[in-house]
Each structure stands twice: as structure tokens, then as C-alpha cells.
Amino acid sequence: MSFSKFTSHAARFGAASAALLAPVIAFAQDAAPAAAAVPEKGDTTFMFIATILVLFMAVPGLGLFYGGLVRAKNMLSVLMQCTVIAAMVMIVWVLYGYSFAFGGGTNPFFGGFAKMFLSGVDTTTTSATFSKGVVIPEYIFMLFQMTFAAITPALIIGAFAERIKFSAVILFSLLWVTFVYFPVAHMVWDASGYLFGLGALDFAGGTVVHINAGVAGLVGALLVGKRTGYGKDMMAPHSMTMTYIGAAMLWVGWFGFNAGSNLEASGGAMLATVNTFVATAAAILSWCVVESFTRGKASMLGAASGMIAGLVAVTPAAGIVGPMGAIVLGAIVSPLCYFFVSVVKNKFGYDDTADVFGVHGVGGMFGAIATGVFASSSLGGIGYVGEQTMGGQVMVQIQAVVITLLWTGIGSFIIYKIVDVIVGLRVPVEAEREGLDLASHGEAAYHN
Numbered sequence: 001m002s003f004s005k006f007t008s009h010a011a012r013f014g015a016a017s018a019a020l021l022a023p024v025i026a027f028a029q030d031a032a033p034a035a036a037a038v039p040e041k042g043d044t045t046f047m048f049i050a051t052i053l054v055l056f057m058a059v060p061g062l063g064l065f066y067g068g069l070v071r072a073k074n075m076l077s078v079l080m081q082c083t084v085i086a087a088m089v090m091i092v093w094v095l096y097g098y099s100f101a102f103g104g105g106t107n108p109f110f111g112g113f114a115k116m117f118l119s120g121v122d123t124t125t126t127s128a129t130f131s132k133g134v135v136i137p138e139y140i141f142m143l144f145q146m147t148f149a150a151i152t153p154a155l156i157i158g159a160f161a162e163r164i165k166f167s168a169v170i171l172f173s174l175l176w177v178t179f180v181y182f183p184v185a186h187m188v189w190d191a192s193g194y195l196f197g198l199g200a201l202d203f204a205g206g207t208v209v210h211i212n213a214g215v216a217g218l219v220g221a222l223l224v225g226k227r228t229g230y231g232k233d234m235m236a237p238h239s240m241t242m243t244y245i246g247a248a249m250l251w252v253g254w255f256g257f258n259a260g261s262n263l264e265a266s267g268g269a270m271l272a273t274v275n276t277f278v279a280t281a282a283a284i285l286s287w288c289v290v291e292s293f294t295r296g297k298a299s300m301l302g303a304a305s306g307m308i309a310g311l312v313a314v315t316p317a318a319g320i321v322g323p324m325g326a327i328v329l330g331a332i333v334s335p336l337c338y339f340f341v342s343v344v345k346n347k348f349g350y351d352d353t354a355d356v357f358g359v360h361g362v363g364g365m366f367g368a369i370a371t372g373v374f375a376s377s378s379l380g381g382i383g384y385v386g387e388q389t390m391g392g393q394v395m396v397q398i399q400a401v402v403i404t405l406l407w408t409g410i411g412s413f414i415i416y417k418i419v420d421v422i423v424g425l426r427v428p429v430e431a432e433r434e435g436l437d438l439a440s441h442g443e444a445a446y447h448n
Contacts, residue, residue: 054253069353
């Protein structure tokens with residue numbers, strides 16, 4: 001939307017909170033008017049660093065995190081899938097993804113074709129931030145959004161790791177970002193988007209990234225089926241050291257994910273930074289406490305899982321809730337996710353290899369809905385828009401969660417079926433037993 005339209009939205013929050021609340025209203029802005037101010041060098045540098053940090057999350061952070069959770073014979077297959085998915089989506093993003101998500105159209109579900117092949121985007125075009133008259137180069141806004149698009153489909157592959165064809169992963173990811181991710185990103189973060197119009201709050205991707213990927217992962221795990229020998233063979237993570245390294249990289253990179261979503265180096269970015277620290281710390285401690293009571297021991301796998309759960313829960317709330325609210329989010333999300341990965345998954349018997357749904361899906365849904373509660377100024381948040389109430393905002397958040405669930409659930413199911421018809425989803429049993437490193441890529445991560 002135009003810069004003037006954006007500032008009219010910000011004005012609804014009052015002068016005291018407009019700078020912090022504006023990121024809640026819109027994550028994406030079209031190019032600013034020709035008469036707009038010269039890009040702020042400090043904000044541009046801040047966004048450059050944030051963009052590189054999000055890349056660091058995907059390559060190598062996510063690859064190492066998932067790689068450590070699978071068996072040694074599948075380590076390289078996970079690294080390869082994360083890397084190639086990210087590379088492919090980067091190309092797709094500049095060809096048409098940026099336009100489909102943020103092309104400036106008025107359709108509530110589709111951004112249009114105006115910016116395909118980055119048409120009209122050059123070194124002179126700018127994007128508005130959330131302070132009146134402040135802009136950043138459109139290139140850096142486009143790149144920041146590109147890293148979000150690149151990591152989201154890579155999150156999905158943890159749900160069906162160790163038994164899916166490499167060609168199926170790539171084809172699925174291509175179709176999924178086109179028909180699921182880009183529309184959801186437009187609906188939530190673009191001024192003309194449907195969920196944006198409802199007033200849904202999603203600071204950095206609770207719906208767009210985590211619910212989206214978590215549900216798609218669950219659908220994939222169900223359709224691809226269980227790993228051969230699941231429930232009988234030993235399938236413990238082969239390297240908790242690698243998983244810890246990857247999780248730590250994700251936490252570091254997540255500061256770019258959350259603070260960068262403020263689009264400028266202001267108080268809103270600092271609030272998101274504080275919340276990314278404390279929510280994650282609370283979730284780690286909470287998971288350890290739960291494990292100590294249920295298992296008698298706190299595990300490194302549990303601490304790493306709590307780390308990711310806390311990051312997921314605070315993502316939609318990062319620049320909206322206060323630090324005390326963020327701590328509560330982290331403390332609650334770990335028991336909730338633990339219940340899903342240790343009880344619900346076993347009860348229903350689905351094989352979600354890296355607990356993508358149990359952590360990203362469940363944690364994302366909780367965080368999205370809880371954002372509507374802890375945004376309240378009475379609970380330390382930055383308040384609601386206009387006359388909105390806590391109950392009203394929570395209902396809007398639930399609507400956003402349900403719509404995202406349906407969009408990604410139905411869309412992902414259809415895409416999996418299409419991919420299965422074209423290339424097939426699953427590797428042969430012999431290849432699965434041998435390991436995808438050798439069967440799919442002709443190499444091994446480790447040599448005796």
C-alpha cells in the first residue's frame with residue numbers, strides 16, 4: 001500500500017504507540033512515492049544484517065538441526081534438501097514470488113503480476129518502513145522477504161525425512177511456495193491481503209511460516225507414510241551435537257527473523273530482540289522441567305526442542321507483547337508441544353521425523369492465538385488497534401489460524417497427490433534401508 005495509507009493506519013494507535021504497533025498492521029509495503037525521503041543508511045544496514053541472519057538459519061542452521069535428528073545414513077540427504085530448496089526458492093522469488101506476494105495488486109489472495117522478474121524494482125525504488133518519511137531500498141525489503149520464503153518449505157521436509165525422493169521434495173517445494181506460501185504471505189502481510197484486512201496480528205510469521213509449514217509437514221508425513229521399521233528399529237538421532245549446533249544457529253539467526261520484521265532499527269526492533277531472548281530461555285527451562293517430572297531426566301534433545309518451541313511461539317508476538325508476556329508464552333508452549341510430540345504422536349501413530357507439526361504447527365498456533373491476549377497493554381503489550389478488545393482480537397487470531405490451516409492443509413494435500421502422480425513420493429524400500437545419502441546422492445557423510 002502507499003506510504004500515506006500506511007501512516008493513516010499507524011495513526012489509529014495514537015502517537016505514543018504508533019511506532020511500535022505499526023509493524024503489526026503491515027509487514028510489506030509497496031515502493032514509496034518518488035518524493036519520499038532518501039533511504040536511511042542505518043536502517044538499510046540493519047535490514048542487511050537481518051537478511052543475512054535469516055539466511056544463516058536455513059544454511060546451515062536448519063540443515064544441521066534436522067541432519068542431527070536423522071540417522072547417519074541420511075545426514076547428507078537432509079543437508080542437500082535444505083540447501084537446494086533454499087536455492088530454488090530464491091530464483092523463484094525474483095522471477096515471480098515477490099510479485100505474487102507483494103506486487104501491489106488489490107486482490108485479497110494474490111499480489112498480481114506487476115513485479116514479475118523484479119520489473120520496476122531497481123536501486124532507486126524504496127519501501128516504506130513504519131516511521132513517517134523513513135524508507136529503505138526496495139531491494140533489501142525484497143531480499144529479506146526472500147529469505148523467509150526460502151526457509152519455510154525447508155522446514156517441512158523434517159516431517160518426512162529419511163524416506164522421500166529428492167525429486168519429489170524439489171517439485172513439491174516449487175508448487176507449494178507458488179500456491180500455498182505466496183498467497184498466505186500476501187493475505188497476512190500485504191495491505192490488500194484478506195487476513196490483513198481482518199486485522200490479524202502476525203509480527204514475523206506465526207501463520208505464514210510456522211503454521212503453514214507445520215500443517216504441510218503433518219499432511220506429508222501421513223501421505224508419505226511411516227519409515228520402514230518405524231516402532232521396531234532403532235531410529236534415534238545420530239548426532240545430538242549436530243542438532244545442538246543447528247538449534248543454536250537457529251536461535252542466533254532468529255534475531256534477524258524477528259527484529260528484522262520491524263523493518264527499521266527502532267524501539268520495535270529492540271522489543272522483538274528482548275522477547276526473542278526471554279521467550280526462548282523460558283521455553284528451554286520449561287521443557288527441562290516437564291521432562292524432569294515425566295522422564296526423571298532433562299535431555300539435550302528436550303532443551304533443543306524447547307529452544308525451537310519458544311522461538312516459534314514468540315515469532316508472531318515478537319514486537320507486540322511485553323517481555324513478561326513473552327516469558328509466559330515460552331513457559332506455556334513447551335508443555336503444550338511436549339504433549340503433542342510425546343503423547344499425541346504416539347497415540348495416533350504418525351511418523352513426523354523431526355516433530356515439525358508438534359513444534360512448528362502447534363507452537364505456531366498457540367503463539368498466534370496468544371498474541372491476541374498478550375498484546376493487551378494491561379498485560380505489558382503495546383495495545384490493540386482503535387476500539388478492539390482482547391476478546392475481539394483473539395477471535396480474529398483464531399480466524400487467521402483456521403484459514404491458514406485450511407489453505408495449507410487442502411493445498412498441500414492436492415500438491416502431494418500431484419507430485420506422487422508425476423515422480424512418486426517415496427523411495428524404494430531398498431534405497432531407504434541403504435540410506436538416502438548413497439541411494440539418492442551417491443555419497444556418505446561419514447567414513448569408517
